[in-house]
Amino acid sequence: MANVAETLGEVVERDRILPPASLHLPDHLTPAAVVYPATEAELSAIMACAWENSWRVIPCGSGSKLSWGGVGSGVDLIVSTARLDQVIDHAVGDMTLTAQAGAKLADLAPRLAQHNQFLAVDPAYPEQATLGGIVATADTGSLRQRYGGLRDLLIGISFVRFDGAIAKAGGRVVKNVAGYDLMKLLTGSYGSLGIISQLTFRLYPGQDASKTVVVTGAVGEMEALLSALRLSPLTPAALDILSPALANRLGYEGFALIARFQSIAPGVDEQVESLLAMVGPALSAQVLQGAEDEQVWAEVGAALFPMFEEQNEAIVAKVGLPPAKAVTWLDQLPSGSLARIHGGSGIGTVRLAAATADMVKELRRGCTINQGYFTLLEAPLSLKKSVDVWGYSGNALGVMKAIKAQFDPHNCLSPGRFVGGL
């Protein structure tokens, strides 16, 4: 496949094509080349070329969440959207942002902040994450509590199809029901249906004031508090429950509940007071503000997704549970597990220093008996090969296969990396 680069050279400028070593790739991905289109038209030409040559293509942004998801069945070409990083339109008055898929969240944030607006996502590795990668992995964190998932923020999409044609859906307005919702279809599709080239999101206004309440204590009291909180009219912007090991990383004892309130100042104070009034004597509470209020959330993210891998054997999984089951599930984890569950949605992340296939199955069973799920993101290759990575337990795989067959008839887009070997 050495001629991949050569063939591509007839379609795009040579300087767009780099050797695989230019990316930090997991060992099992051995493409012949990596290509960095600088325009949507180049991306389209590359995909048309790949199609003609039956190359297997994996899209990426910055490139290292590539180890997430299934192992796959090989790759000839990696297409990076890293140079497709332009903001197309920040419609300030309409509070929408249209940008290319390779734009980095970290680069956009200051620009949006100038207008007191922000894109309400807090993914893993926020410094590197590109919009395309965030959408393709549906990766956001604690902000889900108030702002929902990627699916709730994305209002328009353009993507390059397997044949190089550019398709779009949705639009640039916040309310729109014209046509099928391909935004939802592409969100969380891990590069298996097309290469996302452009995205439009709804934005939210920055908030005047912010405070975080940290409550710590034993499992029973924590469960009761959480249940009371869910039934209360309080509206935290973020609400997470942390396993004892994760709480310990932040310097706390026992289970921790961290709730962030953001609003106008009197609103924040009112909510903080109400929460403190709910905290019984067996729990202890602390209010964080200013830099501390910011820092605690960043520290949780950094503990779950460390920039430098501490243990090569570590596994990271995305879990989903009915919210009322979250604390019990956390309590059954092996001690030392770093885990966080979002209180409202029951979606969370767990990180173990190491795990066997049997452990994964056991942890997954704990989720599925409660109608939840357990999906491996990071894991050593050997483990990924010995267990199902995704943990899809439903009966709609046939529909997913039919969709994949339409969007990728020759099975060239991230082949084998998605649910059910798609």
Place this chain on the structure above:
Amino acid sequence: MTVAERSRIDWVPIIDAFSVALGSDRVVRRKEEILVYECDGLTSYRQRPAVVVLPKTTEQVAAVVKICDRFQVPFVARGAGTGLSGGALPIADSVLIVTATMNQILSVDLDNQRVVVQPGVINNWVTQAVSGAGFYYAPDPSSQSVCSVGGNVAENSGGVHCLKYGVTTNHVLGLKVVLPTGDIVTLGGEVAETPGYDLCGLFVGSEGTLGIATEITLRILKAPQSIQVLLADFTSVEAAGAAVSAITSAGIIPAGMEMMDNFSLNAVEDVVATNCYPRDAAAILLIEIDGLPAEVTATGDRIADLCRQNGARTITIATEAEERLRLWKGRKAAFAAMGKLSPDYYVQDGVIPRTQLPYVLKEIEALGDKHGYRVANVFHAGDGNLHPLILYDNAIPGQLEQVEDLGGDILKLCVRVGGSISGEHGIGADKRCYMPDMFSPTDLETMGWVRQALDPDLLANPTKLLPSPRTCGEAAHSIAAVTLPNVEHF
């Protein structure tokens, strides 16, 4: 029925099969009983289906769809029939599957804030079922006392409280669906973001073209402690539009923010006589905010200031439930009021970027003048979702066509300023020929792939949502992919 239209299908064995599957009392064939199913809320289009069936369970829906598949006859789902885009308009020689009698609330789980319903459950029954415990179901279309949750799911319906809390799709966690093949699948689940493609998200808003939802898992919300409604009146539409922008720019997202123009507020005063909308105002804004008491009070003060800074003449604030309802009453009755003022009215549904409001309203007025009709504007100002109401008389030959032309011009205007041809009523039969104004042939072909994947024989509501060359002419020619040879006969 003319000879040319007469059925080419032998319905006898099909109806026998339905009777076996459902019992003959759930299979409706008599002309006078079928009459009520001839149209949905878009009453200007009518078509009699060959037969109407009234299943009670998922299994019965599956049995009916399997029979349709076996005999290769198209079917159309219908909930309460309040849709405004002809989504539930029957197709000639089709089976109409009415979910109205699938009306059970199957489970309520307050701790996890979920309710599971059958599709025929009426929207506001959900809130009624959980309000005692302090919860509610947020999406609240004005038709909420009559429309079904199944219809809401199919149209991805919105309502006045969707500005802050989102539309139907943001509140549906899972679906049990009978696919066009008759297979039963679960999409999504108890928890959001189940592994795999977001098929639940894809299904919501698919207008009955991907199958029939037979169980729906909804997310419910805790009712806010305190609610305030502000009514502000303005002497120019521009000023009201500027106030809307100022409020959003200040970082405030009200639960709802609605605007009515002079024509519509007078219509409402004539008919409903709320005595709270000043008749000489060029426009009024109704703004609802909710939350904890201190927050609501402070936010209300700030909104009132912003309205005044942008030229509001008077501001009325209501906090007590009765007062709030009084302020909302006129807005909620706006469509009905138009119905009383004129023999017929045509509701358009388009979306524009919020900042284009003043320009678009002027253009709509000019378009109305050009076509010789008055247009009343009632709309969800916070998210730029317009509902121009055009008054006309269907008894006068030619008026409907003229009004449809005007409606079409308004849609094209919405697209031209960067908006959409539908914010919440759907494409249905009514707007599919405008799809090429908004989407390229490639876009439409790609959407066609979704349909091919789920409904390869094109039996589920086949003449809706996507355009076809036959009905929409040249513009749709390049998307022949959605019209398979075997659907030539309808």
